[in-house]
Amino acid sequence: MIPALPATRPGRAVADASATAWALAARGGDPDAADHFVRALHGDVLRYVTYLSGDPQAAHDLAQDTFARAFGSLRHFEGRASARTWLLSIARRAVADSLRRAAVRPRITDAVDWRTAQERTQPPGLPGFDEGVALHGLLEHLPDERREAFLLTQVVGLSYEEAAGFVGCPIGTVRSRVSRARATLERLVREAETPSVLAA
Template sequence: MTQPEPDLRDALLAAVPSLRAFAISLSGQIDRADDLVQDTLLRALSNLHRFEPGTNLNAWLFTILRNLFHSEYRKRRREVEDPDGSYAGRLKVQPEQGSRLDFEDFRTALAKLPHDQREALLLVGASGFSYEEAASICGCAVGTIKSRVNRARFRLASVLNVNDVDDLGPDSMTRAALQSSV
């Protein structure tokens, strides 16, 4: 960035108190106002080639400050102040694509089950029928339904590599990522 001409530099510096007063009236906070003035001066210096000599420098600077304030105001309306990170800490969400992939894996594994086991598992596990009701629907003994459901669950767990409760839910890499963000 090139240095402004001495007269222009003096005019910029002379405008600072008025810019600061205007920024305080807009923001209502002294520290915020000082940041606005600093951003205004930086923006003015980086766009000095756009300033037309002979026009009102103060009007140009005040316009920059006002536009910065309103842009930032619109931006801040969409943001949530979270200085200690507690709000962000509560926003952990498991990625959706993992559950979709898990469901597709489950559907594929379910399709590999023998028809009688798949039918028994869907009646008892998915549809909520009791063993007695499922036996009645299938026209077999209650013990047969219990056996089919048990074998179907065991086979699904084997195909899906589910060895214990920790294998349900997010995979180990997703769990590690979620825990490391705390």
């Protein structure tokens, strides 16, 4: 079995409509709406940048950068797409910019590897913690396009149609990428379980 993923909320469309309304109200200068907008979408942004960057230590900075960019360009947001889709596209650019900056400067650090950092970000006793860490490791084996399609639809919770619009490809391509990602993950899980079965 693939490790458990966050379930898509049944009221996703309602939540998206509310977040979009808050974004539009925040554009008009309503500070309470701005606060609601951040609270509604912060978790999705944080999950997305964590998986996309592969660096849980930088995730909060990337999420903060995403919202700073969003508020900087909020006057251009007209609600044609949901605020969540719009915000995730900003998050994607923030991660890409961060990776580009990291690639051109030398990095000297004594920091632990990202798996250890991830394990320290929350108490290990939380339900689903071990499965989440395992999923991080498995996702590394997926090609970038399949990993992103899988994350957008299965972790962040976008519909296939929203994900297709987000990455700029046909909906059938997204379905295919997710299907292939699932097949790869299922194979990797079976392979990981085989030695323990044989040992037993």
